[in-house]
């Protein structure tokens with residue numbers, strides 16, 4: 001199988017390539033080789049390469065940047081994604097798009113949110129991902145649109161790593177710098193290794209929107225404190241005598257008007273994946289992460 005990956009140098013892309021290089025034929029054009037906001041360049045590159053799958057990861061992934069630069073966000077996160085979907089459709093390649101759980105950030109319902117719920121994203125990034133989903137589905141109803149959660153990994157040599165949940169907490173404990181997490185926020189936080197492992201199973205599922213990541217019934221503060229305790233248990237000598245409670249602090253003021261809930265329900269994707277392929281919950285994923293990685 002030949003897989004063309006846009007955004008192969010990014011956080012997700014670099015880990016996908018590291019995991020699957022050698023098992024699939026991977027085409028990894030750079031930003032300059034395949035500028036996705038150029039429709040002709042996209043058609044030419046994909047038309048020449050003729051991949052079986054286009055895994056579209058290129059995007060502006062920083063929500064704050066999108067808020068400050070809405071025109072750039074639209075050009076890349078909406079129109080660039082549509083360019084790639086059209087190019088994939090032209091050669092009959094399966095199109096896999098990374099959307100986001102930020103699509104749910106205007107919802108007020110509680111609990112894991114299913115794909116069927118009416119959504120009203122409140123920021124540029126969320127609105128653009130939603131519009132991209134809609135336009136891609138018009139181009140190709142077989143496209144798979146994955147609403148990914150916040151992902152994490154250690155900082156690895158040669159791979160891009162954004163500030164993320166496990167790195168932020170490890171740094172707070174290591175440097176004894178307090179860090180606060182919202183008690184009124186619920187979201188899935190997902191181990192990137194599961195994302196990378198599960199992705200190829202999505203190359204032959206029916207088109208449509210799927211939540212894609214860890215379910216998490218805990219609020220973000222409780223998740224952070226539970227993880228910090230696990231981390232301290234694993235490497236107690238690194239933290240001297242400071243208890244995680246002294247450094248991982250509850251922020252009870254954030255999201256004052258309503259609880260911010262972007263946590264996802266995973267039934268739809270899990271129903272189409274093989275029986276033994278599924279995402280762990282956030283806490284299970286963090287435990288697995290610690291079994292294999294020590295950040296300190």
Ligand SMILES: NC(=O)c1ccc[n+]([C@@H]2O[C@H](COP(=O)([O-])OP(=O)(O)OC[C@H]3O[C@@H](n4cnc5c(N)ncnc54)[C@H](OP(=O)(O)O)[C@@H]3O)[C@@H](O)[C@H]2O)c1
Pocket residue numbers: 006007008009010011012013030031032034035036037056057058059060061062076080098099100101148149150151152160162
């Ligand atoms: N990271 C998360 O936790 C998270 C959560 C939910 C959803 N997502 C979504 O998952 C996908 C992958 O995210 P990520 O964290 O891997 O992103 P990332 O680390 O920010 O990487 C983005 C990639 O896109 C490329 N790119 C940007 N603009 C481009 C353009 N005009 N043409 C071609 N390439 C371009 C970048 O290349 P250069 O650096 O060379 O410009 C880079 O390789 C994105 O759609 C993101 O919105 C991410």
